[in-house]
Amino acid sequence: MIEMAGISKSFDGIRALDNVTAQITEGSVYGIVGTNGAGKSTLLRVLAGILRADSGSVRIDDMEVFENVRAKERICFIPDTPHYFTNARVRDMLEYYEIIYPGFQRSRFTDLCGKFELDLNRKLSTFSKGMKKQVFVLLGICAGTRYLLCDETFDGLDPVVRQAVKSIFIDEVLSRQFTPVIASHNLREMEDICDHVGLLHKGGILFSRDLEDMKTDIHKVQYVIMNPAKEQELADELDIIKKDTRGNLSCITARGSREKIMAAIEAKEPLFYEILPLSLEEIFISETEVIGYDIKDIIG
Amino acid sequence: MTSKISSAKLLKEAVKRDGAAAIFLLVGFFCYYPVIGMLLLHDSWFDSVKNAQQYINELYMYGIANPFLFCVTFGAALLLGILQFSYLHSAEKVDFYHSLPVRREKIFGIRYAAGALVWLVPFAVNILLFVLVCAMRGIAILEGAAAGGSLPVLLVEGILAHSACFLLVYSLTALAMILTGKVFAALAVVIVFCSYVPAIRLLQEVLMEFYFNTFYASPDLGKSFAVHCSPVYAYIRICGDTMKQVFPADIVIAMVLISALICALCLYLYRRRNSEMAGKPMAFRKIARVAKFLLAVPITLICTVFFYAVTGENLLWGIFGWIFSLLLISGIIEFIYRMDIREVFCDKKQIALTGVVTLAILAVFQMDLLGYDSWLPEKTEVESVNIGSNFVMPAGCLGVYEQSVAKDGTVVLGVTDYVDYESDMDLWYDTGDLDAVFDLVKHSEAFDDGFSSETGEYPDYYWSGRIAVTWHLKDGTQKMRCYEYTAENLVKWLAPLWEQEDYKIQTNPVLNVDPEDVLMVMVAPADSYFPDAVIMRNGNTADSMTEENGSGQTEYAGITEDGEKTDYADVAEHTAEYAREAMAEAELLSPQKPLSGAQLKKLAETVQQDLKEETLAETLAGHEWDMQILYRGENGRVYGQTINLSTGLADTIALLKEYGYELEDAA
Structure with a gap:
């Protein structure tokens, strides 16, 4: 379990994270959604042990993360624009990840690369942006870590690949201790993949709930x-x-x-009423509007 | 918790990342050492070299002691330092490396070691191949110029020397990269590391020279501790020693230890460095503020003094210079830090502090708050005193000559250097007569209240009235001061010291010359110059001249030890031509017949006797003629000393006339 307690982080006097407290339980695909500049990337980089929080603590399976090798062995972080070595081929990155992550599943990675039609001997610099992201998602999945932190990783992936990744995630979650944490502002994509969502706004967590629960509550x-x-x-x-x-x-x-709302409306003798389907984006917009955020700024 | 990740594998991967640099160095060193080494050892050349020892010296010079190689080592250290730690300047790369389950000190250690290996392995391996090539020709075990210095030993020492140089520059570059978030900032920091302390020392000298009347510029500034603090000095010193086949063990050990300290500092800072500082010019805000202060204060100081000085010490210009330079320098540094023109003056407190400190320092100098000019030791504190002056022998009056022989046997002497009499401590008078020295000093401008009122703003004989004094104190320290005098005070208070024979013998080199070593005497009007190249003898006398020189053969000799004419003879030919023109243009008086050896000896003895008897008043009085005496010194070199033919040298003047120098007619 990842536990965040009162994390704050500022850059040049700007508060990127403001007293964030949340928990990410194991066995779910956790999405961190938020407006641009809400602090999603900062939060993930704090969780990955890259940034040192100004205050508060981040614990992974009861271990502090920052500069703790044992805790970091359980995490693999895929940033928005992943770094790869100059002239590196997919195979080179595979070999490097094998050194870094002792539990790396080489055969699974080569299998998945085959399924996704990613040539192991091709230079990463010749791949499209989406293909590079596929490579790193697969590297992250096969790293064998308990937690996979993905920052805007699914932006730009086509729906077919997104669904394929989702099914891989589900397989991994069911077959071993695996918890992907995905940060994105693209709610439609998040809705495809996540089953639990934390809403980050202006450096603080507005709520953190199961997606189905959210849909039944609004x-x-x-x-x-x-x-x-x-x-x-x-x-x-x-x-x-x-x-x-x-x-x-x-x-x-x-x-x-749903029952309470319907009963209240029926009691007022309406000429007509109907429940409309509510997307994650609408839930998100509604929640952020409540706290005075302009809807135009969040359509990503 | 120890990481399960293998350090060896990480190191291998890190070296692989620098594959291009490694291959470039490997190929470069391979071409330089075994390939060109084999060419140098080719039969056609090897067999023509008679002296194997000389050959080893040549190979050593080529293989290790080559200044070009030291430049390569410097460049490689700088480049690899930047390459290894450039990831700290990229947010993407920092995210990647710092998210890995590897401790930061391990990442640092791996990167540091990888960079060093990328340079060391190609260098050492190719030198080993070079030694093997030499061994195949059977010259590897012979000794070079230094005792015990066989080629392998020399090369191993050379590798150590180069490694020390590499480590120092590499560690400094790594430190600069860790301190900064942009490469240009890192390079600027490296320059500051190399030059800051000597620059501050130089600034101190400039300020003292400008503000203190009694300041005496240290003649051995280049040997001062501040200069030793520059890595560039260490580099030059180690390069120079290596070229002389001397293994500079002290400085090699010092450089390695300093590199280790810098490395430890790097590690400490690396651990404290925040990942989010990638891409920002300075990675540590506190250090950046301190650095800004340490740069802004001296630069503002020097700019303020510059404006004040070039405007004839105009106070308003001084104030303008202070404000202008303070704002400009603070703004520029802040702009580099923030890259935002709107924020260049955002740190107003620091600008104010810099301004106040600058003013305070200027006040210390302007008002001499530390009492520099008024300092005079107690007699009981003084062990001994050295006195030097520039009025007996002004700069340029003692030239060092080099001899060459043209094809026709003409012996030519050309000036290669001038002895700076004022800064040459060997020519200072060392005295224990403290009473006379204190009397002299107390009547200088610095201590004589009536000085300005009597003489106006500038004293009479300002050009001639400088006396430099080195106070050797009983506590082991020494302090130097320079005092200025009116002509009247100078004659009155220096004469008791100056007119002692001991003083003259110590301070006037020509008095220590054996009269038989005098080679030539020239006389010219006081307002003209002596030629800087002269023809001594020509034709059939050249050989005897060369023999006379003995060990004094100059480096520029056109005749080798074997008596064979070398290419230098062509150069000597040109020098001879130049000397003929120079002598023709100079208004030299010539005797009707060349002086014989006996005449020269007698003339020299007379000059020496006159100089010993000459009074200070006679020296300071005007003179119409100068005489230049060329003589061979104890070290075999030829010197030319110019002497004023004052009234005190009446016997010399009379003898010159007797020998045919038409002094009266020419005047």
Whole structure:
């Protein structure tokens, strides 16, 4: 388990992480979502032991991470733009990872490279950006570490590859102790892969929840209630995050169980109402709007 | 917790990363050592060399003591230091390496060792091949110029010397790379490492020269501790010693120890370096602030003094220079740190502190708050005193000559150097007559209140009134001061010392010359110059002249030990031509007949006697003629000393007239 307790980190007087406290439990695909500049990359680099937190602690399986080889042996970090050696081929990186990570699964890596049609003898500099990311995701998976930290790694991967990686992740999670932690602002991609999400905003964690739980706790409903007084009563009863009205048709995003919301609406004798599907992006937008974030800035 | 990751494998990988540099060095050294070595040992050349010892010396010079090789070592250390630690300047690379389950000190150690091996292995292996090639010709076990210095021994010592040089520069470059986040900043830091302490010492000399009337520029500044603090000095010293086939064990050990200390400092800083500082010019903010202060203060000082001095000590210009340079230097350094023009003056507190410190230092010098000019030791503190002056023998009056022989046998002497009489401590008068010295010093400008009022802003005989004094104190220290005098005070208070025969013998080289060693006497008007090249004899007298020289054969001789004419003879021919023109252009008086040896001897004896009897007043009085005496010194070299034909040398003047020098007519 990764435990973050009150982590703060500043750069040149700008607070990138502000008292972040969260836990990442094992056996899930954990997504860290957030607006641009929310501190996702900083958080991952602190988790990977690259950056020293100004305050707070990061513990991995009850071990402090920074400059702790034993803890870092359980982590593999794939940054936004992974570094590879000058003129290195895929095979060169494979050999280096074998030295660094004693549990590296060479045969699995070569198998996966075959499936993803990545030539081991090809220079990495000749690969496209997406193909390079595939190579490093595979290196990370095959490193045999318990935790794989991916920073914007899935940006630019096509949906087929994304689904393939997701299935590999699921296989790994089921077959061994493996917890991928993925940071991204691209909610659609995160929705494909993650089953648990932490929402980072302005250096702090707004919430950290299971994706399905989140979807069951926020609902989008459109309805027509002709009586303004009853509609006002409904607004008072529900925890409405967002409301749009066009003529008599209202559309709300509200917190609470599906049953509770439906019962409240039915009690107001609507002419019509229906529950609409809510995407992770809409949940994210709703949550960030509550804290005054401009929606236009987060559409990535 | 010990990492399971093999250090050897990591080291191998790190060396692989520098494959290009390693291969470049390997091929370069291979071409330089075994390949060219075999060419040098080719039969056609080897067989023509009669002296194997000489041959080994040549090979040693080529293989180790070549200044070009030291430049290669310096360049390789700088380049590899940058290559090994350049990843610290890239956020991507720092993320990669610092996310690995390897302790930072291990990463540092691996990178440091990899860089050293990339240079050392190709160098040592190829030198070994070079020795093998020499051994095949049977010359590897012979001795070179130094006793016990067979070629393998010399080469091993050379490898050690080069390794010490490499380690020092490599460690300094590594330190610079760790301290910074950009390569240009690292290079600037390396330059600062190499030059800061000597530059501060030089600044101190400049300020003291400018502000203190009694300051005497140290003649051995180059030997001062500050200069020794520069790695460049160590490098030059080790290169020079190696060229002389002397193994500089002391400096090699010192360089290795200093490199080890720098390496330990690197490790400490490496561990404390924040990964996020990659790409920023300075990686440590506190160090950057201190560095800015340490750079801004001396530069502001020198700029302020420059503005003040070039405007004739105009205070307003001085103030302008202070403000301008303070803001400019602080701004430039801050811009380098932040790369943002809007933030160049953001650290106002530090700018203010720099300004205040600069002013304080200037005040110390301007008001002589440390009492430099007014310092005078107690008599009881003084062990002995050395006195030197520039008015008896001003700069340029004692020339060192080099001899060459043209094809026609003409012997030519050309000036190669001038003895700086004022700074040559060997020519200073060492006295224990403290009373006379204290009387002399107390009547100098620095201690005589009436000095300025009597003489105006500048004293009479300013050009001639400098007396340099070295106080040797009983506590083992020595302090040097320079005092200025009016002509009247100088005659009055120096005369008791100057007119002692002992003083003259110590300070006037011509008085120590055997009259038989005098080669030539020239006379010219006081307002003209003596030629810097002269023809001594020609034709059939050349051989005897060469024999006379004995061990005094100069390096520039056109005749070898075997008596064979060398290519230098052509050069000597040109020198002879130049000497003829120089002598024709000089307004020299010539006797009607060349002086005989006996006449020269008599003239020299008369000059020596006159100089011993000459009074200080006579010396300082005007004179119309100068005389130059060329003589052979004890070390075999030829010197030419210019002497004023003052009224005190009446007997000499009379003898010159007798020998046919038309002094009166020419005047």
